[in-house]
Amino acid sequence: MRRSKKSREQIIRELMPVFRGDSFSGASLAELAAAVGLGKASLYQKFPDGKAQMGAEVLDQAGRWMKTEILIPLEQPGDPIQKFNAMLSAVDAFYEGGQMSCLLNTFSLGEAGKLYRDTLADSIRRWREGLAGLARRAGLTPKNATEWAEEVLLNIQGALVVSRAEGDPSVFQRTLKRLHRRGIA
């Protein structure tokens, strides 16, 4: 037990839901500080470049989550269907059953969009390619694999939007079940 204080990773984990609950512009320093349990000045000690840096590091951490929980598992040898279902479970957990927004959505609005666009586009590209590779290994033609991968992505992102707008995550749940049922085709 070397440290009783919070790790940076833990701090970033606590910042994330603030950025996911509203847009980047909607996330205030007051909320961010409260979420971490520190004063605003203390946050600036850890993130000298302020909100933009917090956003960048939150996005980085989400990218690392995607890599370990999505991309690497998808690439492992083994039954593609099983890999796909594991991804759906990871997605369900990360979005808390459809109750949490995606940073791809909240960080692409307004001025923040310009600031983080490259990172966002890169995340989408890697997710899409990870899925497409899986689908090719499952026997789909390259063309069909690409199309299937994109559809999976759009269904997840669309379900997150609609769930939030309805204030009811059941669409998200139905969508994950449907993707599971459809499989890789």
Next chain:
Amino acid sequence: MRRSKKSREQIIRELMPVFRGDSFSGASLAELAAAVGLGKASLYQKFPDGKAQMGAEVLDQAGRWMKTEILIPLEQPGDPIQKFNAMLSAVDAFYEGGQMSCLLNTFSLGEAGKLYRDTLADSIRRWREGLAGLARRAGLTPKNATEWAEEVLLNIQGALVVSRAEGDPSVFQRTLKRLHRRGIA
């Protein structure tokens, strides 16, 4: 020519892109006023309850657009496929080829979500039911019709998110083409 000044409808039309370019919290009075070409004080003359009222009226106008451009056409007698394709064209125009966000997305974030939830949920419900009704008339079972309608909605909403995050509307274009190709099934 009774009036040379702007109609209220025109003003609301000019407010809309500000709310669609960022979240409700991200849309500032300065931007809103600039979009209309008036001072902030003049906007308050027209919208005494401020930003919340502007948001509500923008949402109302979007709801009327949906009714005239989506729901009523979907209900008209005639070839369901043709109705569906007309809807895809209207959607393409309204979202400007994938370059404009949906208010269902931007108004459901943060505090605004609580404020507008009922309206948003109602719009989604009507859109979904309009599509499901069309699918039933096209011969799908009620169960399949409901599922197809939801998938169409999620693909559109997902494509808008991904297009914006990538800074490239081509996903949206591909998605509309794919929905057209798939038809009602």
Next chain:
DNA sequence: GTCTATAATAGGATAGAC
């Protein structure tokens, strides 16, 4: 390392002149 205090700016909203 965290706090209080404070600066500087932007945001939402109103008063009152024209």
Next chain:
DNA sequence: GTCTATCCTATTATAGAC
């Protein structure tokens, strides 16, 4: 009806004490 000027609060950010 629109404007300038202004108010109040929130917001981002920093200085300096502990």
